[in-house]
Amino acid sequence: MTLTLTERTGARVLVDQLLAQGVDRASCVPGESYLSVLDALIGSGVDLLTCRQEGGAAMMAEAWGKLTGRPGICFVTRGPGATNAAAGVHVAAQDSTPMILFVGQVARGMKHREAFQELDYGQVFGTMAKWVVEIDDAARIPELIARAFRVAMQGRPGPVVVALPEDMLDDVVTVADAPRADPAETAPVAADMERLADLLEGAQKPFAIFGGSRWDADAVSAFTGLCERYAIPFAASFRRAGMVPAQHPNYAGDLSLGANPALVKAIGEADLVLIVNSRMSEISSQSYTLLPIPSGSQTLVHIHADPDEIGRVYQPALGINASPRGLAPALDTLSPSAPRQGAWVAEARAGYIDWSEEPKQNPGTLQMGQVLRWMRDTLPDDAILTNGAGNFAVWLNRYYRFRTFNTHLAPTSGSMGYGFPAGIAAKRAHPDRVVVNLAGDGDFMMTVQEFATCAHHGIPLIVVLVDNGMYGTIRAHQEREFPGRVSATSLTNPDFVALAEAHGGFGQRVEKAEDFADAFSAAQASGKPAILHLILDPEALSPTATITGLRARAK
Structure with a gap:
């Protein structure tokens, strides 16, 4: 691969990295701390939405992350602009959504004096963001932006905060663009799939729960296909009902606020619970009462793109580290040894129809x-x-x-x-x-x-x-x-x-x-x-x- 070294300002390098990563829109509330970036965006082709408050701007970026699976982009100014945007960063964190918030920062020579609107962004966003980085050297922009995209998308996705010192954006450097970053997909090992097949084969009343992010239509199809073959009713975790078609005959509803009591009862009666990419947080778990903690008589299988989510609350009989897209081909290989009875699915489905009709x-x-x-x-x-x-x-x-x-x-x-x-x-x-x-x-x-x-x-x-x-x-x-x-x-x-x-x-x-x-x-x-x-x-x-x-x- 041939790299082309180009002399540009830091602001131009930054915008070129966004283009290299496929960014076609961004939200912002303008500020003097990143005027050079606003200038570099002129003629770039990036659709820039000018918003009225940074919280709304950050939430727009989070929504783009949900829709595309790639980081939504938001620019805000330093200090109060950054703290206003924290509301959207928190949404991205709890919703496992890839997002990058670019925030202005004081000039490098003014740091640590509590200059006008100065903040330590690592301290401010440290409990919300997956990574917080301040770029002090314009020559490192390609490296650090590519890393920011990967961190935001890989494992359990989430927000990254990138701070931009005002004077750094005007430095002129000669650097090459970084290539497009795509998240690594984790796939299960053969032994885990053999164990899953054995557990599904022996289950009389299996139930599946899906959620989280990193899904695409093919991964959803693989999941629903598995449920069809093994006669498994399935439910969406909180706010994830829009990922699967509600008309699917195995769909039994969603674990939201005001969840269907019949759905909660069915999951309690299941002898095997298969959780795919949901972390089963407070709402989905019905205030942590749906499943016993740390384990119970039900056989629990937890599949998640981030290994740190497996066993965080619930200790599974089988934990599998795999992203939905990495898991999909392996699910397609599993089939029961004999046709499964569908009465359990029909009962769960009828409960959903009665509840929502x-x-x-x-x-x-x-x-x-x-x-x-x-x-x-x-x-x-x-x-x-x-x-x-x-x-x-x-x-x-x-x-x-x-x-x-x-x-x-x-x-x-x-x-x-x-x-x-x-x-x-x-x-x-x-x-x-x-x-x-x-x-x-x-x-x-x-x-x-x-x-x-x-x-x-x-x-x-x-x-x-x-x-x-x-x-x-x-x-x-x-x-x-x-x-x-x-x-x-x-x-x-x-x-x-x-x-x-x-x-x-x-x-x-x-x-x-x-x-x-x-x-x-x-x-x-x-x-x-x-x-x-x-x-x-x-x-x-x-x-x-x-x-x-x-x-x-x-x-």
Whole structure:
């Protein structure tokens, strides 16, 4: 391989490395600490979204990481810009998403004086990022950026933070570009697959749980094919339902907040539990009650791309270090010695259908179950749905059925405000697809300023905003612990229709589920960023919880 040495500024070297790694878009809030990079991006072909707050910018980059499997890119300025962006870095960490946050830094000669907006980024991001590096020598930019991409993607993916001293970006160096970095795929050894085959052969009621990141459509197909051959029902871990088709006959639902009790019961009755690339964190494990810790009578098989996740909480009978793509060819080789009975699968599937089919009546005029059913039955198969955190998402978890790979963007970290910037990122990346952000009023207001980003860049995202005038999740906990004593959970909201129109967007108020279809069609026809303002009765905290009911149970 011939390397071409080129004389360039550090900023130009940096942008050229992004291009070499296949970066075609990035988000930012501009700052004086990296003006040279902003200049170098001119004419580069990188689609740069100018955002209104660094948290939203970082969440957009995280969403691109989820959609592509390669690091989403975000640029922010030093100090307060970096700390604002920490919200998105935390999402990427807990969601196992590849992402690189570039942050400005003071000039090298000013370090360690607490200069203007100076921070020690290793200290600030050390518990969130997989790696934090400050580039003091422009000649090392190709080396360190290539490493940053690998670290972000390999093993259990996550965020990397790269600090850029302001004066370093103007240094002129003669260096070659680094080649494109692709993550190493880990594959299982033959002995482990033989052991897995033996365990599956002997299981009477196996159950599979998948999750995490690093999947592609072929890896999903290999996993579902194994489940078909061995008659294994399977469930998605928290926020991963959009990875597999819900219409698959072995699909039994997702382990989310408000999970189906029948699903939880079925997993408890399984004699073998196969976990593929999920770390089974607090929500998926139903507050660490789903499986015994450290082990129990069930045979546990845990397959994960990162060996450090195997045995972190649960001690498996068989642990296999393999990424989903590395595992897929090995799964394709496994078949039972005789056809398997499907009654166990049919029972689990029936439990899911019963749970998600008929909308449960909620208090008030607007019936959220009907709204989600309409979206489920009407939106195209490749529609992308996004959401942040809040009780409103329980309706989505229960009633919507994802049908195409990688069509759900939501935070396993439970970060409010995530869904809106994630929706912006998805619509920017896929302008020809329907993208809907389902948001709560408290959730949406966390990153509401990015509606200006939508308007500025002409991104016609549709926001379905569920307004019950409160922080609903916290209010539910409050009513359980302190019934009737409301503190800090009530909200006064703006006129969201007027807010949309003030930005040149489309807005419409919806008070009945029967009016939702026409409102949605009008939003699509407008070609503008849109807010459909759904008025939900405050009593309706979730499909199964009301304020009155929680108070009654607490007495």
